[in-house]
Amino acid sequence: MSAAAAPLNVQALFRDLEASGDWDVEEALFLTFNADVGFFERGVLGLCRSMGARVTVIADAGMWHPDPLTMKGAGTEYLVGLAAHRGAFHPKLALLVGEDRVLALVGSGNLTMGGWQHNSELWSVLRAEDGQAPQALFALAEWLELLPVGVRFASDHAGALTRVAARLRSTLDRFIPVDDGAQLITNLDRSVLSQLPAGPVDELTLSAPFIDGQARAVRALVEHFPTSKLTLVTQPGLTVVEPHALASVLSGHRDLRIVADNSRRYRHAKLVEWRRGPDRQALTGSANLSAAAMLNTVERGGNVELGLLTTIDASLWPDPQLDLDHCVHLENVNEVPAVRIGLRDSGSTDPALPQLLSAVLSGNELVVELAYPILFTVEVHYTNNPLNDAWKLIGTIIAGERSATLPAGGLGDNALLRLNWAVSDHALPGVGPAVPASVPERLRMRPTAGPRAGSLRIRTRDDLLGDDLRYLAAFASQLSQIHDDVAALRNLSTRPPLRSPAPVAARDAWLDEAPAPWLWEHEQSAQRLHGPTFSGFALGLPAPVVSSGWESFDSDETGELDADGSDLYDDDHAGAASTEILEPDAPLSHANSPEKLKKARRDRIRSFAEMSADLSTISYLGLTRLALCFYCAGNWEERDAEPIRLITSFLSKALDRADSVSLRDEANALAAVALTCVRRRVDYTATTPATQEANKLHERCSQLELGAVSLPLVTEYTQCLSTIGGRPLEAAEVYDELQTFAAHPLLDAVIMAAEGHGYDAEVLGPNSLQLSVRSRDPLQAALKIVPAAKELAGIRATSTTTGKSAIVLWSAPDLYCIEPDDPARWVHYRSLQGLNLILAAIRSHEDGRFRVSHGPFKQPIAEAKQLAENLGLLDARQAETPQGVCGECFVALTPAGVCGTCEP
Secondary structure (H helix, E strand, C coil): CEEEEECCCHHHHHHHHHHHCCCCEEEEEEECCCECHHHHHHHCHHHHHHCCCEEEEEEEHHHCCCCHHHCCCECCCEEEEEEECCCCECCCEEEEEECCCEEEEEECCCECHHHHHHCECCEEEEEEECCEEEHHHHHHHHHHHHHHHHCECCHHHHHHHHHHHHHHHHHHCCCEEECCCCEEEECCCCCCHHHCCCCCECEEEEECCEECCCCHHHHHHHHHCCECCEEEEECCCCCEECHHHHHHHHCCCCCEEEEEECCCCCECCCEEEEEECCEEEEEEECCCECHHHHCCCCCCCCCECEEEEEEECCCCCCCCCCCHHHEEEECCHHHCCCECCCCCCHHHHCCCCCCEEEEEEECCEEEEEECCCCCCCEEEEEECCCCCCCCEEEEEECCCCCEEEEECCCCCCCCEEEEEECCCCCCCCEECCCEEEECHHHHHCCCCCCHHHCCCCCCCHHHHHCCCCHHHHHHHHHHHHHHHHHHHHHHCCCCCCCCCCHHHHHHHHHHHHCCCCCCCCCCCCHHHHHHHHHHHHHHCCCCCCCCCCCCCCCCCCCCCCCECCECCCCCCCCCCCCCCCCCCCCCCCCCCCCHHHHHHHHHHHHHHHCCCCCCCHHHHHHHHHHHHHHHHCCCCCCCCCHHHHHHHHHHHHHHHHHHHHCCHHHHHHHHHHHHHHHHCCCCCCCCCHHHHHHHHHHHHHCCCCCCCCCHHHHHHHCCCCECCCCCECCHHHHHHHHHHHHHCCCCHHHHHHHHHCCCEEEEEECCEEEEEECCCCHHHHHHHHHHHCCCCEEEEEEECCCCCEEEEEEECCEEEEEECCCCCEEEEEECCCCHHHHHHHHHCCCHHHHEECCCCCCCCCHHHHHHHHHCCCCCCHHHCCCCCECCCCCCECCCCCCCCCCCC
């Protein structure tokens, strides 16, 4: 049924609907004047698709100037429609239609961050449920059916409106219409003012962010509603108004109150409210106090407006959330500062300038439609990647035409199109805004993930990490559906084979490399799987605080100014994001869980790794964190290598894709936390499968720039994690570990192994280390830690008990053991099968089969001597040449003391 107009956090409402898991939406339609595509794709699209909706957004063509980099799913995940009209296409509607329920929001907010969250807006909620539907919803269906008749749309956009209207009609046929007093106000063929009940009123309140320059609408309203008590609400410096014209209209009005709202929050709500005795009524919606909105019709070139006339119990002014200390009563209208903006320039409606409305990929052709027939030839350019690819010519449209069919050539499904033209040789070339190519086959498909899948909804982090494994099963089911989507899209031929195989091959190569960005990363499709909870978990966002709901919303931030036909004002009251760092939560622990539960968790993580699907970056970030949480919580045995292998696998896939979807900060922060957890849990004093997997993780992370990872991300990713002793892992420990890791990347694991054995280690160079050991046998001490070396390494160990020293050099496939003290001993081993085989043979006294002979053990080995000196482990005094041996080549001298090699 109908709810009276009120401030509303629309995005919070959509989140609540999606999180409930009860909404199976077939169509989601958004009508708006301005559209912030980046905001929509980040915060709204995923929620709609999670509920199963096909999504359509229609905006004013003259106000369409999107950032091409933000349109990642337009044309494939949702349809962008543009309306061309002499006036402004100005309705604000959010409509969700399912088989058994309908939700419509009619209000004043554009599809922007300001319109949905930051501004002071008014929204009315219409619902069809429990067998009844307000009469206004039936009127809305009729209006949507008639809209393409009065407004110019491209054929595919008009078709989408017709489809949504038909779906709405079909659903409403299940409901009994109820007249609850709410009346839909539109102006296709009747002006808004003509539909308001005329006559004297006891009070009249007017508020809007835009008043036309001659105050014609205010004059008409005051004449329509004669009153002795008039209140006009303005926002100095923000309300677009000509004070002198307004003063002229209101001169002689006896009981006139001019209210200046000086609050920081932009008042974008439109309100015409009146009282007759005890009865109050209000018109809310999209219509400003302008002649184009209130007095004109669409047929005669007025704006396209949408509003709701309702009976209300209490005045909508002042806003209950408004601090009245910010309101000042002015003595006269002239105290209101004049604010002027340019009206819609001719470029938005003038047929003389080209305006691209639609580009549709149909087979191997591109069908483009313009708002009006053009007076001169224009070029059509395209790009498949606005960040890296240049705009290229695809064809031309000749003078007099309004549409054209061009070869699809090298267009990908994510292509953007724009028009280029030059009116004369001396004029600067004109460039139109980017319009996404629409792929009908993709747009017709409803998302498979969501409530229709019949799975549980992950609403809290405890659901994901707790003992109810049904949530993990539901998550697995959703990943499988993502895999099915990828497979379907690989097999889906959006157009027949082209004459040149190059574009098809290029697209196949792209699918092989990254098949799912349009399914998840770019469209926030993490919310399609399990809503904001899993998305936040994967991206390192703090767990959401339980709010008071979407009905009670307040904000001090200012959004965008929406006046009839102008986008010349920018937001300049942006709120600062909080940087408060929270204390770590109690770590997750499954130590006392039954072994059956632990095994089930292990099996589930293992099954995720075995999926053949190539998932998205955000899925791999989430899987990395999930595996990390279960690893630290005790679901694997302490020395098990499997969790480290799984973490490294998930993390590597996330890192490989992070740059292409702007998630490098998140991937690096999660890598830093994973590296810390593994390093602090693995025993590096022995060569085990766990240390080998840990070394692979080290190798993967050594290629990253982890020196400047984000503290808030690290802090969040450490939540739920514990150290080996069970206490919470803190962000400071991650940075300590990173400092050690970054300082000596080649010796990092060797140093950790030395410390694990209780040795004092001092770094001598990038590949060389000095050990102080209590053992009487320094050679054995050095051999214990050399397996941790990644590649070339030299270790000199000195016994604090005997003063003796030993040097171990590893340069695959050669191992050199040097005991320089008297009597000196030089031994060389070689194995193409690795170091561990040599060490095992030495321990079992079977090292002879790997030993390389160089003569007597006391004779220095030239290669070893050179390597030790290069690493700073051996000086000339320690490598004195034995008597009777050449000091240069170490070949025995002749009886005459001459070297036959150096002195022939």
